[in-house]
Amino acid sequence: MNAPFTPAAATAIGPLPAGHPPVKAKKVGVLLVNLGTPDGTDFWPMRRYLREFLSDRRVIEWPRALWYPILYGIVLNTRPKKSGHAYEQIWNRERNESPLRTFTRAQGEKLAERLSGERSVVVDWGMRYGKPSIAERVDALIEKGCERILCFPLYPQYSAATTATVNDKFFEHLSTKRWMPAARTVPPYHDEPVYIDALARSIETHLAGLDFEPERVVASYHGIPQSYFKAGDPYHCHCQKTSRLLEERLGWAPGRLMTTFQSRFGPEEWLQPYTDKTMEALARDGIRSVAVFNPGFVADCLETLEEIAGEAGDIFREHGGAHFTHIPCLNDSAEGMDVIEHMVRRELSGWIG
């Protein structure tokens, strides 16, 4: 076999013998990974996405013999239509994709710009469920010559249902490689000063632009079943710590900042207090104005735009509340990118510079 080889590689390792496989320039890959998203809002794309997501044992821990009949008999027949309708409310029609994909792409592009001085670094982005898949993007990084890859699950607070399943998929794909790149993962960063500060600045800026002062500000995190917490998942503690540090950083009187959990799924008890019930209770207790933000989401998505900016606001107003505002996620803002860049540079230590 007459294999091609690049002059750069030849200079680095000397001329390659005939038949030697191609040698690429040594690169370092950074892969940003978020949860995932359907390719469209119709029944079949929604079903494909939900099937992949809800078949993950890290997400639904019930025994398969119990869960699969429910998943295939009920959930995958009913939920695609309902969720598709919800996605339609927030769909990015210009790009024909969900906001989560739009924001994750923007984060990848902006991180690449910020790291452009590091000539060996290649940035890419992918999704745990749906496209672009982790496997496809890891292959693309390897193809570009990455012998080292840093995988960044985009979740500030660790949960087995999010961080661990991204890492599982990353290592599962690496395990298929003869020449496996060196691998690192970014740890949770729920208490990193750069993250707390970015949240605080985005809240302060948003509140300064309002014509009312919210009596309560609610940090609404995605929930997990209570049973996962009891089995040792640190997610709840990570969320509580983020809120505590944020309250300290903002210097607010105790009680103004509240912590709640949203997006319940299925019949089990989930982490409490629930966001929707809290909206009802606050309005009923005579609270007239509320701001809600989502510190656990690195990018706005169905769960923040439809469930919180949309539904939670409706619930608050229907029960007597007057003013409701949703504070956007950090997304690809300068503050948000400061957090991502800080974590990536720190975890690349020894690999760059």
Ligand SMILES: C=CC1=C(C)c2cc3[nH]c(cc4nc(cc5[nH]c(cc1n2)c(C)c5CCC(=O)O)C(CCC(=O)O)=C4C)c(C)c3C=C
């Ligand atoms: C048991 C089910 C679920 C667990 C556990 C769970 C944990 C969890 N999820 C996120 C972040 C996101 N979830 C999103 C959507 C979503 N989540 C579930 C179920 C569980 N999540 C479902 C069924 C869905 C799909 C939408 C629907 O049908 O309602 C999203 C949004 C994706 C998008 O495209 O916009 C995110 C993000 C976290 C952080 C988490 C645990 C910590």
Ligand SMILES: [Fe+2]
């Ligand atoms: Fe979820």
Ligand SMILES: [Fe+2]
């Ligand atoms: Fe806790």
